[in-house]
Amino acid sequence: xxxxxxxxxxxxRIQFAFTVSFHIVFPAFTIxxxxxxxxxxxxxxxxxxxxxxxxxxxWTKVFxxxxxxxVVSGIVLSYQFGTNWSRFSEITGNVIGPVIGYEVxxxxxxxxxxxxIMLFGGDRVPKWLHAMAAVxxxxxTALSAxxxxxxxxxxxxxxxxxxRDGIAYPVSWFxxxxxxxxxxxxxxxxxxxxxxxxxxxxxVGARYLLAGRFVEEGRTMMRMGxxxxxxxxxxxxxxxxxxxxxxxxxxxxxxxxMEAHWDGSQPADLVLxxxxxxxxxxxxxxxxxPKGASLIITHxxxxxxPGLKDFPAEDRPPxxxxxxxxxxxxxxxxxxxxxxxVGAWLWWRGRLFESRWFLRPVGYTxxxxxxxILAGWMVTEIGRQPxxxxxxxRTAQATSPVLTSTVAIxxxxxxxxxxxxxxxGVLYIRRLLQKGPTPTAHGPDQSLPSRPLAAAxxxxxxxxxxxxxx
Amino acid sequence: MTGIExxxxxxxxxxxxxAVALYIVLDGFDLGLGILFPYFRSESDxxxxxxxxxxxxxxxxxWLVLGGGGLWVAFPQAYAVxxxxxxxxxxxxxxxxIFRGVxxxxxxxxxxxxxxxxxxxxxxxxxxxxxxxxxxGGLIQGITVVxxxxxxGAFDWLTPFTLMxxxxxxAGYALLGATWLMMKTEGPVEVxxxxxxxxxxxxxxxxxxxxxxWTPLAIERIAERWFTMPNVFYLAxxxxxxxxxxxxxxxxxLSGRTVQPFLAAVGIFMLAYAGLVISNAPWLVxxxxxxxxxxxxxxxxxxxxxxxxxxxPMVLGYTVFVFWIxxxxxxPGEGYH
Numbered sequence: 001x002x003x004x005x006x007x008x009x010x011x012x013r014i015q016f017a018f019t020v021s022f023h024i025v026f027p028a029f030t031i032x033x034x035x036x037x038x039x040x041x042x043x044x045x046x047x048x049x050x051x052x053x054x055x056x057x058x059w060t061k062v063f064x065x066x067x068x069x070x071v072v073s074g075i076v077l078s079y080q081f082g083t084n085w086s087r088f089s090e091i092t093g094n095v096i097g098p099v100i101g102y103e104v105x106x107x108x109x110x111x112x113x114x115x116x117i118m119l120f121g122g123d124r125v126p127k128w129l130h131a132m133a134a135v136x137x138x139x140x141t142a143l144s145a146x147x148x149x150x151x152x153x154x155x156x157x158x159x160x161x162x163x164r165d166g167i168a169y170p171v172s173w174f175x176x177x178x179x180x181x182x183x184x185x186x187x188x189x190x191x192x193x194x195x196x197x198x199x200x201x202x203x204v205g206a207r208y209l210l211a212g213r214f215v216e217e218g219r220t221m222m223r224m225g226x227x228x229x230x231x232x233x234x235x236x237x238x239x240x241x242x243x244x245x246x247x248x249x250x251x252x253x254x255x256x257x258m259e260a261h262w263d264g265s266q267p268a269d270l271v272l273x274x275x276x277x278x279x280x281x282x283x284x285x286x287x288x289x290p291k292g293a294s295l296i297i298t299h300x301x302x303x304x305x306p307g308l309k310d311f312p313a314e315d316r317p318p319x320x321x322x323x324x325x326x327x328x329x330x331x332x333x334x335x336x337x338x339x340x341x342v343g344a345w346l347w348w349r350g351r352l353f354e355s356r357w358f359l360r361p362v363g364y365t366x367x368x369x370x371x372x373i374l375a376g377w378m379v380t381e382i383g384r385q386p387x388x389x390x391x392x393x394r395t396a397q398a399t400s401p402v403l404t405s406t407v408a409i410x411x412x413x414x415x416x417x418x419x420x421x422x423x424x425g426v427l428y429i430r431r432l433l434q435k436g437p438t439p440t441a442h443g444p445d446q447s448l449p450s451r452p453l454a455a456a457x458x459x460x461x462x463x464x465x466x467x468x469x470x
Numbered sequence: 471m472t473g474i475e476x477x478x479x480x481x482x483x484x485x486x487x488x489a490v491a492l493y494i495v496l497d498g499f500d501l502g503l504g505i506l507f508p509y510f511r512s513e514s515d516x517x518x519x520x521x522x523x524x525x526x527x528x529x530x531x532x533w534l535v536l537g538g539g540g541l542w543v544a545f546p547q548a549y550a551v552x553x554x555x556x557x558x559x560x561x562x563x564x565x566x567x568i569f570r571g572v573x574x575x576x577x578x579x580x581x582x583x584x585x586x587x588x589x590x591x592x593x594x595x596x597x598x599x600x601x602x603x604x605x606x607g608g609l610i611q612g613i614t615v616v617x618x619x620x621x622x623g624a625f626d627w628l629t630p631f632t633l634m635x636x637x638x639x640x641a642g643y644a645l646l647g648a649t650w651l652m653m654k655t656e657g658p659v660e661v662x663x664x665x666x667x668x669x670x671x672x673x674x675x676x677x678x679x680x681x682x683x684w685t686p687l688a689i690e691r692i693a694e695r696w697f698t699m700p701n702v703f704y705l706a707x708x709x710x711x712x713x714x715x716x717x718x719x720x721x722x723x724l725s726g727r728t729v730q731p732f733l734a735a736v737g738i739f740m741l742a743y744a745g746l747v748i749s750n751a752p753w754l755v756x757x758x759x760x761x762x763x764x765x766x767x768x769x770x771x772x773x774x775x776x777x778x779x780x781x782x783p784m785v786l787g788y789t790v791f792v793f794w795i796x797x798x799x800x801x802p803g804e805g806y807h
Contacts, residue, residue: 065575065579068572073568081542081553082542082553083561086549090547090549093546093549094767094770095770097543097544098543098770098773103539104535104540105777108535109532109789110785112532113532113788116524116529121525121795167767400553400557401619402624405624406557406624410561417568417569421569425572425576
């Protein structure tokens with residue numbers, strides 16, 4: 001098959017990367033948030049304490065806005081496989097198609113339908129049913145991650161298929177769904193989603209305590225956030241290590257790019273900083289710990305693993321984006337471990353809510369989880385290049401027979417619309433967070449259509465007074 | 471072709487056809503409300519309209535994902551030809567659905583400065599409906615295919631015929647929206663929707679008439695199918711039943727019925743849809759590729775069918791459950807928000 005023009009491939013890749021990056025932020029947040037809300041509703045059900053319900057109502061509003069953005073940006077993706085990657089769709093459709101199909105049937109309908117009850121059923125259905133709807137939505141979002149990560153992992157480590165006349169045919173569905181990298185990628189992503197949301201909850205809680213507003217709610221949020229971080233952040237390190245070993249086995253070129261490791265005949269140093277120079281096939285300005293990478297990847301300081309030079313130049317991924325993204329992700333992961341550890345220690349000493357030196361910086365970390373997730377996806381997706389399906393189909397052979405100019409137009413439209421719509425959406429979430437969890441005794445909350453003008457102005461004043469959440 | 475390789479694509483065509491039909495009806499009334507938004511000027515009317523579909527719209531839109539995803543699963547080659555061929559209208563529809571979708575949530579957070587989201591809701595719904603009609607028209611008029619790949623131009627889909635189909639879908643969705651409002655709301659919104667319905671019905675019948683005349687004139691294979699013996703006798707009931715349902719819808723509206731006009735409008739849509747299927751089957755990418763040409767490997771179709779048989783009844787079950795939870799009419803000022 002002939003190669004499509006470079007510009008077409010590049011624009012198609014940018015468009016997919018752009019739309020999927022905007023998208024992933026919202027599901028990652030709503031996977032964690034739905035679980036958080038379900039936990040709060042169950043806690044309210046069991047203890048009867050009102051502030052759990054207040055918190056659940058408050059975060060449900062944030063959830064609704066985020067979920068809507070996740071839904072509309074997700075539909076784009078399900079059609080983009082066809083509009084921009086039609087050759088990929090045709091060649092892999094027999095294998096990946098059903099995996100995506102199962103996502104729609106098992107997860108999308110479940111979340112979308114019970115969302116109605118979760119958002120609007122608070123006053124219409126019994127408490128237990130409302131809590132159950134939240135649990136079902138939380139389960140649905142995680143199940144959705146299961147299938148989509150299975151499909152993605154198959155593109156990284158394809159298995160259970162055979163190629164006939166250039167088309168992939170399924171041989172074993174079990175091997176396709178549970179392909180070699182899937183269990184690691186799925187758990188890694190799911191934990192990343194829960195960590196990201198925990199950090200948002202923790203940061204918002206810290207801000208409330210600093211401002212002296214919503215103290216009881218803020219404390220609950222901090223306790224839950226710190227608890228999650230203290231347990232999950234170290235766990236994520238272990239999961240990430242397993243995931244890395246799996247990648248070293250199946251996609252050695254990706255690992256070589258992650259570590260900026262050029263010469264496979266020598267033990268690899270752990271490069272803390274460098275400017276990887278792909279032309280000269282070496283690192284400039286390198287600061288490294290001798291044999292550190294060999295220790296991490298092979299668990300032996302003198303262990304060898306392939307370097308970039310072991311692969312023909314046309315089979316190597318771009319090095320610097322993979323290298324830097326990986327470092328950003330790991331740095332944030334370490335920071336999360338530190339926050340979890342310090343937070344847990346302060347909690348144990350009974351000073352968690354008074355230590356302003358802790359609350360103040362933590363209040364600024366709300367976005368870190370999202371950055372880490374995006375960086376992680378850059379590592380795995382750019383690291384898979386030049387393949388769209390590793391070892392099977394090259395990205396340059398997978399595009400649609402459309403004009404480069406057409407893709408340029410659609411890309412410009414996507415950039416414009418996404419920046420406007422999702423930019424405003426994030427501002428609205430910020431507005432909701434600034435307004436905070438105002439308790440409601442009963443009945444519909446204050447976001448009712450007839451909400452008086454005064455309430456909005458009051459919220460704006462409070463927001464200005466508290467100095468903004470950004 | 472052995473038995474299963476013949477029947478599987480037929481089963482899948484029926485399943486995807488059902489998903490698309492459900493999407494047209496369910497998201498049709500959602501989008502219809504958006505199309506009618508500019509004709510309801512007061513804020514409380516608009517609140518009430520939006521609230522009448524707020525718990526359902528997300529589930530309704532999921533049928534669109536199933537339609538697109540299902541096409542990829544069962545007919546990957548058709549998916550790989552149709553999507554590039556209709557690239558621009560598909561992208562336009564997706565962008566329009568973004569505006570209308572986020573408006574459902576943003577509008578409440580933005581209050582009292584929510585006017586821009588009223589516009590986004592109305593424009594997004596209208597453009598999405600128009601694009602869907604154009605996509606449909608583009609498919610009916612045919613796609614240039616060489617060696618199983620799309621080989622036409624970027625604007626092949628843009629013809630007077632496809633634009634007429636687009637306007638027809640806008641009018642039809644508006645009718646579904648108006649009849650939905652009669653069924654699900656009380657007060658001034660219901661009264662106004664009842665006033666609009668006869669006009670929308672007349673408009674839809676006009677478009678259905680135009681498209682029905684235009685299609686056989688422009689497309690020979692369809693003329694052949696319609697006007698040869700004995701097909702004429704089999705097909706004649708479709709326009710007759712459409713006229714009957716239009717009368718039922720009109721009578722129901724004038725005599726103050728709540729559910730009857732909506733069901734009649736749904737019936738009109740289903741008949742028009744059936745007409746399309748009759749005219750085009752078994753072509754999936756007219757006029758070159760049939761459902762059998764584009765079918766996925768039979769093992770993939772079977773694997774997905776097993777899951778669908780188990781899961782689809784569940785999906786339908788809890789969809790009905792949610793519509794039942796939020797049953798009844800919505801009074802002015804009342805909302806689930």
